[in-house]
Amino acid sequence: MADLPAHQDTPDDKQDATPEGTPDSSPESSPDETPAVAADHTGVADGHTSDAANRPSEGDAARAFHDLLRGLRVWESELPPFDPVKAPAEPLPLFRQWLREAAEAGVPEPHTMTLATADAAGDPSVRTLMLHDADERGWHFASHRGSRKGRELAARPRAALGFYWAAVGRQVRIRGTVTTAGPKESAADLHRRSTGALAAALVGRQSEVLGSVEELARASDAAWERARREPDAPVPSWTLYVLRAEEVEFFQGDARRQHVRLNYRYVDGCWEHELLWP
Numbered sequence: 607m608a609d610l611p612a613h614q615d616t617p618d619d620k621q622d623a624t625p626e627g628t629p630d631s632s633p634e635s636s637p638d639e640t641p642a643v644a645a646d647h648t649g650v651a652d653g654h655t656s657d658a659a660n661r662p663s664e665g666d667a668a669r670a671f672h673d674l675l676r677g678l679r680v681w682e683s684e685l686p687p688f689d690p691v692k693a694p695a696e697p698l699p700l701f702r703q704w705l706r707e708a709a710e711a712g713v714p715e716p717h718t719m720t721l722a723t724a725d726a727a728g729d730p731s732v733r734t735l736m737l738h739d740a741d742e743r744g745w746h747f748a749s750h751r752g753s754r755k756g757r758e759l760a761a762r763p764r765a766a767l768g769f770y771w772a773a774v775g776r777q778v779r780i781r782g783t784v785t786t787a788g789p790k791e792s793a794a795d796l797h798r799r800s801t802g803a804l805a806a807a808l809v810g811r812q813s814e815v816l817g818s819v820e821e822l823a824r825a826s827d828a829a830w831e832r833a834r835r836e837p838d839a840p841v842p843s844w845t846l847y848v849l850r851a852e853e854v855e856f857f858q859g860d861a862r863r864q865h866v867r868l869n870y871r872y873v874d875g876c877w878e879h880e881l882l883w884p
Contacts, residue, residue: 719769806826
């Protein structure tokens with residue numbers, strides 16, 4: 607995970623709006639108003655201006671967006687301490703602890719993660735999905751084999767995962783090789799989940815072009831009916847994936863930007879760890 611500079615891959619991208627600083631703009635500020643347009647230039651009778659006349663210019667919109675970004679605050683609450691000296695010898699126990707602590711801190715859906723894959727040409731894709739498990743084998747997630755992620759993992763069985771828990775200022779990054787579980791284990795994974803998850807899997811066709819929202823509604827309604835009627839309905843394309851980590855980085859944010867980065871690397875059959883500059 608030392609492959610990208612820290613300023614590109616940490617929540618500190620928002621460092622311009624530090625908790626102890628003052629944002630460049632306040633909520634009361636607003637972009638320059640669009641100048642009034644003469645009625646004979648609007649093309650609209652009876653003194654009414656057109657939507658285009660009232661629409662802010664591209665320059666105004668860009669400045670307003672820039673001011674919005676600069677005004678957003680980060681890590682204004684007290685963040686938990688992290689002493690890397692007390693970290694365990696392997697990353698899995700620390701990951702489980704951090705996810706549990708994120709849940710206890712009120713982070714919504716702390717098991718949500720970002721999955722990055724690449725196709726045969728090396729073009730990357732990223733999406734958000736749920737972690738299904740984390741054990742000695744690796745980090746588990748699932749999808750259809752025919753989805754974009756499934757096709758990319760078939761071509762390049764390597765991936766990266768990212769977790770970010772804003773309430774505690776923590777991030778975990780994981781990368782490694784990905785293997786597929788067998789049909790029986792994949793089916794068991796699906797049928798342990800909710801009726802809605804089964805219905806979504808039964809709809810299938812993930813990442814294919816959709817003709818209309820009405821088409822999706824019809825397919826979804828039919829899938830929900832079947833999922834309720836057949837809670838063990840098979841979905842042959844559903845596949846459980848397991849990422850076996852080769853590198854796991856734990857990032858603890860600090861309001862004064864003295865972030866702690868602890869990086870684990872799997873080398874010659876055992877875990878080594880080191881601190882990284884933030």
